[in-house]
Amino acid sequence: MITLKEALTLNKDELNKFKDELRNKIEANKDLNAYIDVNSVGEGVPIAIKDNIQVKDWSITSGSKILQGYIAPYNATVIKKLLDNGLSPFGRVNMDEFAMGSTTESSFYGKTQNPHASDRVPGGSSGGSAAAVGAGLAIAALGSDTGGSIRQPAAFCGIVGMKPTYGRVSRYGLGAYASSLDQIGPMTQNVEDAAILYDIISGSDEKDSTNAGRDDKVIPNLDATRKLTIAVLPKYVENASQDIKDAYAKAIEALKAAGHTIVEREMMDAKYDISAYYITATAEATTNLARYDGIRYGNRVEGKNLEETFYNTRSEGFGDEVKRRILLGNFVLSSGYYEAYYVKAQKTRHIIKDEYAKIFEDVDLILSPVAPTVAPRFGELANPMDMYLSDIYTISVNLAGLPALSLPITKNSEGMPVGLQLIAKAYDEQTLFDGALSLEREVAYKA
Amino acid sequence: MQVDDALLSRLEKLSFLKISEDKREEIIEQLSEIVGFVDNLSELDTEGVDATFAMSDAATPLREDTPDCNPEIHEEILKHAPKSADDFFIVPKIIE
Numbered sequence: 358m359i360t361l362k363e364a365l366t367l368n369k370d371e372l373n374k375f376k377d378e379l380r381n382k383i384e385a386n387k388d389l390n391a392y393i394d395v396n397s398v399g400e401g402v403p404i405a406i407k408d409n410i411q412v413k414d415w416s417i418t419s420g421s422k423i424l425q426g427y428i429a430p431y432n433a434t435v436i437k438k439l440l441d442n443g444l445s446p447f448g449r450v451n452m453d454e455f456a457m458g459s460t461t462e463s464s465f466y467g468k469t470q471n472p473h474a475s476d477r478v479p480g481g482s483s484g485g486s487a488a489a490v491g492a493g494l495a496i497a498a499l500g501s502d503t504g505g506s507i508r509q510p511a512a513f514c515g516i517v518g519m520k521p522t523y524g525r526v527s528r529y530g531l532g533a534y535a536s537s538l539d540q541i542g543p544m545t546q547n548v549e550d551a552a553i554l555y556d557i558i559s560g561s562d563e564k565d566s567t568n569a570g571r572d573d574k575v576i577p578n579l580d581a582t583r584k585l586t587i588a589v590l591p592k593y594v595e596n597a598s599q600d601i602k603d604a605y606a607k608a609i610e611a612l613k614a615a616g617h618t619i620v621e622r623e624m625m626d627a628k629y630d631i632s633a634y635y636i637t638a639t640a641e642a643t644t645n646l647a648r649y650d651g652i653r654y655g656n657r658v659e660g661k662n663l664e665e666t667f668y669n670t671r672s673e674g675f676g677d678e679v680k681r682r683i684l685l686g687n688f689v690l691s692s693g694y695y696e697a698y699y700v701k702a703q704k705t706r707h708i709i710k711d712e713y714a715k716i717f718e719d720v721d722l723i724l725s726p727v728a729p730t731v732a733p734r735f736g737e738l739a740n741p742m743d744m745y746l747s748d749i750y751t752i753s754v755n756l757a758g759l760p761a762l763s764l765p766i767t768k769n770s771e772g773m774p775v776g777l778q779l780i781a782k783a784y785d786e787q788t789l790f791d792g793a794l795s796l797e798r799e800v801a802y803k804a
Numbered sequence: 805m806q807v808d809d810a811l812l813s814r815l816e817k818l819s820f821l822k823i824s825e826d827k828r829e830e831i832i833e834q835l836s837e838i839v840g841f842v843d844n845l846s847e848l849d850t851e852g853v854d855a856t857f858a859m860s861d862a863a864t865p866l867r868e869d870t871p872d873c874n875p876e877i878h879e880e881i882l883k884h885a886p887k888s889a890d891d892f893f894i895v896p897k898i899i900e
Contacts, residue, residue: 430880523859537859566864632842643819650820652893657886663898667820680821681831685838687818688811698842703857704850742837758859 358493361550364402365443376403376447383448383494390469391479391488391495395448399440403447404554405489405498409456409532410541412436412446418655419532420452420464420482423674427655433530434565435499435541435558442557450498451485454676455646456506456534458482459744460733463678468735472514473773477732480510486544487514491774491804497545497554501531503538504634505727505751508763511544512776513732515765515804517793518544519551522783523758524569526555527562535641536567538634538755546804548764548797552576552790559786575787581794585721587612587779588622596749598730604766604775608724611766611799617792622716622723627749629705634752635745636689636702643686649674681741710757717782722792725780726750727763731773751778760786762793765802774802805843807835 359375367375376397383392393408396415406412409419411429413436418424436446453463461469461484469484471477472492479488483500486507490498491514500507502520511518519542526541533539543554552575561570594605613619651657651670658669675683689698716723727750738744754761761780768774779796781789812832816823823831878891887894 426884426886428880428884430877430884431874537857563865563867567859569860570865628841628844629848632845635838636842636845651886652895653881653885655886659896661896662900663896666896668822671820672822675821677827680819680823681834681838683819683821684812684815684823684831684835687815688807688835688839691814691818697846700855701845701848701850702842703855704853705845705848706857707853708848708850741834742841745838745841 358496358546360546361402361497361553364496367402369400372400372402379403379494386492386494388470388475389472389488389492389494390467391450391485391492393449393451393466393485397445397447399445401440401443401445403496404439404444405448405450405486405495406436406446407483407486407498407500408449408452409501410435410499411530415449417449417532418465419456420454420466421674421676421679422465422656423649423670424655431530434527434562436530438558438560444557448489448495450489453482453484454679455532455642456482456501456503457642457678457682459505459509459747460738461485462735463676465676471732474732477734477773478513480513480732482506483544484510487511487516487518490514490516490544490546497543497550499541499558500544501539501541502755503534504638504748504755507542507544508727508751508761508778511763512727512765513774515774515776516544516546517548517551517762517764518542519555519762520754520760521555521559521786522569522760524567525559525571525760525784525786527565527568529562529564533645535638536645537641538638548762548790548794549579551762552579555786569784571784575790578787579794580791581798583791584616584618585788585792586618586620586719587792588620588716588720588723590624590723590725591621592623593627594726596729597726600731600769600775601726601729604777605724605726608766608777608796608800611796612724615795615799617795620720622720624712627753630709630753630756631745631749633702633705633709633756634748635685636698637706637756639682639686640690640699641686643683643690646679646683678741706756709753713757713759721781721788723780725778727776727778731769731775754780759783760789762789764793764797766800767802805836805839807832807839
């Protein structure tokens with residue numbers, strides 16, 4: 358598959374020919390189920406779009422039954438930015454329902470396969486985005502990351518996935534899951550493409566009051582030769598599988614060979630991250646998903662009065678995992694439990710954010726696993742608690758609002774990709790991409 | 805902490821959700837396991853830590869108070885709503 362950088366040099370005729378071929382390839386690989394459907398807007402370079410980002414006149418459903426029939430009435434800010442910069446939304450890709458999942462198994466549209474093994478999950482929630490790029494069925498894609506939903510599927514599918522600093526990319530037009538954690542980001546074949554796409558979608562936007570209003574760009578200064586100080590977390594990695602530990606050791610050697618300084622640091626037990634995350638995310642989700650009542654959007658299941666219509670619409674429209682998280686969110690917010698759970702989780706976020714700030718006092722980047730294993734087989738994470746525990750390495754980044762980038766390092770003995778992530782301080786995407794480009798060149802991963 | 809049927813019923817009401825009879829036992833078990841896990845936060849000393857958390861310490865930005873409206877968006881939303889007429893969403897009878 359040609360890279361985004363190369364595709365941006367094609368003329369109109371070449372692009373049209375490429376898109377015709379791409380359509381055929383997508384059609385010939387239906388079993389992967391990465392794409393929900395393939396519509397396109399504009400004449401630019403095709404970019405696959407996660408099913409929770411508004412593209413005007415497209416059916417955009419967050420992978421849910423409850424949004425069947427909904428048509429996006431406007432473009433998300435990131436879509437406008439794509440169109441303004443010679444890119445075209447091209448195809449809607451699969452995801453876990455409302456981005457709540459780590460496997461893409463909870464989608465209304467069925468499971469997506471991992472392009473490296475048809476019996477394994479592509480990760481989630483941006484599993485369609487990752488599978489499409491990993492299978493050579495997309496030049497690049499947009500995903501969203503609330504607790505690892507860009508980085509983890511990227512790692513499972515052998516591609517690059519980047520979560521920007523909270524506030525870097527406008528959330529206007531992103532189907533909300535947890536508003537203090539959600540960020541849209543690029544999913545690409547390589548680090549440079551991720552930087553190109555990140556530069557295009559990031560920037561100030563008056564339509565998102567949580568936008569940081571920053572317009573500095575990465576590509577003009579992208580420099581893989583900078584020598585950085587990079588923290589590694591030996592204790593943190595202990596609970597990961599041998600595949601992950603091997604990749605971690607390989608990445609450390611590569612970083613040393615590239616001239617970076619490696620220092621050892623520790624972080625608190627990540628079990629607290631999981632608790633703070635699932636309390637915060639479900640509390641925000643329960644609020645955000647209150648709007649799906651069958652009155653204004655999508656699918657209504659009429660009852661004999663208004664209240665019964667609410668109950669029927671929501672009970673039939675939401676899947677099991679979404680219901681679980683709504684119930685949990687109402688639990689942690691309800692009278693009698695609010696202090697012990699929701700407030701405690703917010704205090705824990707301060708502790709996590711401060712812990713990162715302390716590490717970043719004298720290091721540029723942190724090297725961390727993305728997931729404790731390679732992509733699991735379908736059904737392996739069927740127990741919700743097991744699935745939540747698999748998010749152990751990604752969620753603290755969202756809780757602290759930091760930028761992070763997952764890139765493929767190696768493959769295990771079964772040919773499954775292993776990705777690791779670099780984490781930077783808030784708004785230091787420049788150092789994140791510089792370090793990632795250096796690591797990518799040194800490990801020379803073969804797709 | 806153990807979630808029981810009474811608590812589940814309360815959460816269903818708060819959530820406008822009905823959990824079917826055949827799934828209640830399973831979901832009570834799952835919620836109990838998850839709530840039991842997140843109880844680990846009580847091990848953390850958070851004495852004196854700020855009880856609120858915001859992603860940015862900056863105040864919410866203000867813009868000029870100029871009216872701005874794209875009527876096309878309203879029309880599109882009403883057109884695709886489950887039931888609508890004129891400028892209204894239609895809902896089932898509220899008062900019997």
